[in-house]
Amino acid sequence: MTASADSVLALSGGVGGAKLALGLADELPPGQLHVLANTGDDFDHLGLHISPDIDTLLYTLSGLANPEQGWGLAGETWQAMDSLQRLGGETWFRLGDKDLATHLRRRQQLAQGLSLSEVTAGLAASLGVDTHIYPMSDDPVRTTVHTTDGDLPFQHYFVREQCRPAVTGFNFDGISAARPNRAVLRLLQDGQLSRVVICPSNPFVSVDPILQVPGLWLALRDSPAPVILVSPIVAGLALKGPAAKMMTELGVPVTATGVAEHYSGRYPGLVDYFVIDESDVTLAPEIEELGLEVAVTKTIMKSRDDKRRLARFTLGLGED
Numbered sequence: 001m002t003a004s005a006d007s008v009l010a011l012s013g014g015v016g017g018a019k020l021a022l023g024l025a026d027e028l029p030p031g032q033l034h035v036l037a038n039t040g041d042d043f044d045h046l047g048l049h050i051s052p053d054i055d056t057l058l059y060t061l062s063g064l065a066n067p068e069q070g071w072g073l074a075g076e077t078w079q080a081m082d083s084l085q086r087l088g089g090e091t092w093f094r095l096g097d098k099d100l101a102t103h104l105r106r107r108q109q110l111a112q113g114l115s116l117s118e119v120t121a122g123l124a125a126s127l128g129v130d131t132h133i134y135p136m137s138d139d140p141v142r143t144t145v146h147t148t149d150g151d152l153p154f155q156h157y158f159v160r161e162q163c164r165p166a167v168t169g170f171n172f173d174g175i176s177a178a179r180p181n182r183a184v185l186r187l188l189q190d191g192q193l194s195r196v197v198i199c200p201s202n203p204f205v206s207v208d209p210i211l212q213v214p215g216l217w218l219a220l221r222d223s224p225a226p227v228i229l230v231s232p233i234v235a236g237l238a239l240k241g242p243a244a245k246m247m248t249e250l251g252v253p254v255t256a257t258g259v260a261e262h263y264s265g266r267y268p269g270l271v272d273y274f275v276i277d278e279s280d281v282t283l284a285p286e287i288e289e290l291g292l293e294v295a296v297t298k299t300i301m302k303s304r305d306d307k308r309r310l311a312r313f314t315l316g317l318g319e320d
């Protein structure tokens, strides 16, 4: 791993976070973006290790992602799933033919004793991705969603149940024994980073698991690099996924202020700049009352230009 003092660390979940990661990768010189990915969504399925947020980052940054879905590969075919269905196998979680190759490679390398970090670095190199992508930990952490229908492993809640059950809380199984990614700790401790960007990912199931790996959020807070967080809630709606539905069910206001309260309450002193969308500008004073510096810009990323523009904005914060 190489890092210069101008390197940037992004924290990301899946589809929403990967959009800003792509903008950052476009704006930074090759090799200067480092992304720490949530692995709480990972699970073992069909004998394979599924790591959705890492794969979404790999596919997005290599230009291979399916642009409509956000996850999986463009031009995918589904022959293996169709055959599996005929054989009576489980097909609720859909792995395309090309995506299966990624999973076979990961399974084999993990079985050979490589860590998830090493396997991910190898996949990135093979796909021509020069962004450094790291799992938050090489130790297993698995998100359980507490719902009014009982406890569900994350992918059962998200994909099989389509986020229908009402959420009452979360548990990140294995988190207290999980060791933070060593390469990222080194980046933070060696003063290699010019800034840390927390992408507009789901606060509860994408960013919280990363920040709750023991030692991680304090290392982020104590590093000299400013921490910039982009709100995933814009005008009362989630940029992507079930964040707004979860906030309603948890009794958290579905606003950028609700997001700010979440972070300032759980991780005091972590966030230096809280980025909100122009449409939420009237919320700036109440967010500032929480002790956060607010920066306002367009945060909705539809086009590649939108992604680059938001990336440039976050990279400009804190410059004298």
Ligand code: FO1
Residues within 6 Å of the ligand: 013, 014, 015, 041, 050, 051, 052, 053, 055, 056, 071, 072, 092, 093, 094, 095, 099, 155, 158, 159
């Ligand atoms: N999401 C779905 O909604 N349905 C699927 O069948 C599905 C399969 C899938 C396979 C591999 C992969 O890496 C991701 C996949 N996802 C699927 C997306 C993924 O589970 C979620 O988007 C994330 O976990 C949330 O960030």
